Amino acid sequence: xxxxxxxxxxxxxxxxxxxxxxxxxxxxxxxxxxxxxxxxxxxxxxxxxxxxxxxxxxxxxxxxxxxxxxxxxxxxxxxxxxxxxxxxxxxxxxxxxxxxxxxxxxxxxxxxxxxxxxxxxxxxxxxxxxxxxxxxxxxxxxxxxxxxxxxxxxxxxxxxxxxxxxxxxxxxxxxxxxxxxxxxxxxxxxxxxxxxxxxxxxxxxxxxxxxxxxxxxxxxxxxxxxxxxxxxxxxxxxxxxxxxxxxxxxxxxxxxxxxxxxxxxxxxxxxxxxxxxxxxxxxxxxxxxxxxxxxxxxxxxxxxxxxxxxxxxxxxxxxxxxxxxxxxxxxxxxxxxxxxx
Numbered sequence: 268x269x270x271x272x273x274x275x276x277x278x279x280x281x282x283x284x285x286x287x288x289x290x291x292x293x294x295x296x297x298x299x300x301x302x303x304x305x306x307x308x309x310x311x312x313x314x315x316x317x318x319x320x321x322x323x324x325x326x327x328x329x330x331x332x333x334x335x336x337x338x339x340x341x342x343x344x345x346x347x348x349x350x351x352x353x354x355x356x357x358x359x360x361x362x363x364x365x366x367x368x369x370x371x372x373x374x375x376x377x378x379x380x381x382x383x384x385x386x387x388x389x390x391x392x393x394x395x396x397x398x399x400x401x402x403x404x405x406x407x408x409x410x411x412x413x414x415x416x417x418x419x420x421x422x423x424x425x426x427x428x429x430x431x432x433x434x435x436x437x438x439x440x441x442x443x444x445x446x447x448x449x450x451x452x453x454x455x456x457x458x459x460x461x462x463x464x465x466x467x468x469x470x471x472x473x474x475x476x477x478x479x480x481x482x483x484x485x486x487x488x489x490x491x492x493x494x495x496x497x498x499x500x501x502x503x504x505x506x507x508x509x510x511x512x513x514x515x516x517x518x519x520x521x522x523x524x525x526x527x528x529x530x531x532x533x534x535x536x537x538x539x540x541x542x543x544x545x546x547x548x549x550x551x552x553x554x555x556x557x558x559x560x561x562x563x564x565x566x567x568x569x570x571x572x573x574x575x576x577x578x579x580x581x582x583x584x585x586x587x588x589x590x591x592x593x594x595x596x597x598x599x600x601x602x603x604x605x606x607x608x
Contacts, residue, residue: 292495292538294442297488300534305526309564312533316565319540325590326380326543326568326598328413329373333401334360334385342440343449343516344477344509347386353514360385360397363404370405376583378571379598381405382413382436382473388453389418392426399430406431413473413503418453418461424468434503435465436473442489445482449517462497474501475545478531479509479523487531495538503568504535504542508549525557529564536565543568555589562595 300308317323337357338347346353370381383401387394395416402412414427415436427435440446443455465472474497476490494504508528511518528549535544545568546561553561571586590597 327571328380329378338386346512380411387417402430428468442486472501473503475505505545505547533564
């Protein structure tokens, strides 16, 4: 019997052989990409980007924390963990009315995708049913829907798919060899298993990671290799620049050279040519010039609004003004491009 893509097990990719034409991307091949002269790397990425996204449009996605704080995980970057004193209080799941109000505002501001995040390690079946109702309501507004709720069992992924969820976000966060230094309460394979459950339910995948946590360039290459070799690659790839939050173990981390973030964006574009590469957390710290370089290197999606879960983000007016100055069109609700106004 033939094995479908959805049924094929997800594996870690550590094979060191050179990448054959059309074959898997090795960590070493991606390290070589990241080591290219900066302008050459960006030029290569831009060529790939133009070939696969000739309209050059930027997708606007809005992210709402529908259940904040109180997470039992110990992710070293996260202010929502119960393990750290960051001033973030635990809350219950937002009411449907409050979520729909936020979705209405996001749509009015031009967002085409509405993402709902909840600080759970793994939701209960009842939690998933409640989120499924939110998905139905938001989707009825004409918005694409995305959820990030933690680890999912197969039947929970099916419940969300049946509700019409378009995307499920579950980041790998880092390379396998760096992961244990930032997270101890969930294994790497746990994340891969959730991605497999999501794929098996027929959902599209949003999966990326965080840079600037103290990892090496080789480990950034390792993260990109894991993402690029998922079968299929994620349809959305968020690249997060660590937001250092007081009270978390990574609060005093050295900031990553911003040009290194551009390199990561470029490598993601080259290795995942048809994916939406999303410039996510930490855009405020980059500033307008570096954001423009990221767009040049192949980023074609941003999280849009004044807050990402519990951390700050450039506001709507600033984002619109920047896109207009760069002559970058915005992906419309039906996938057509319209220049920012």
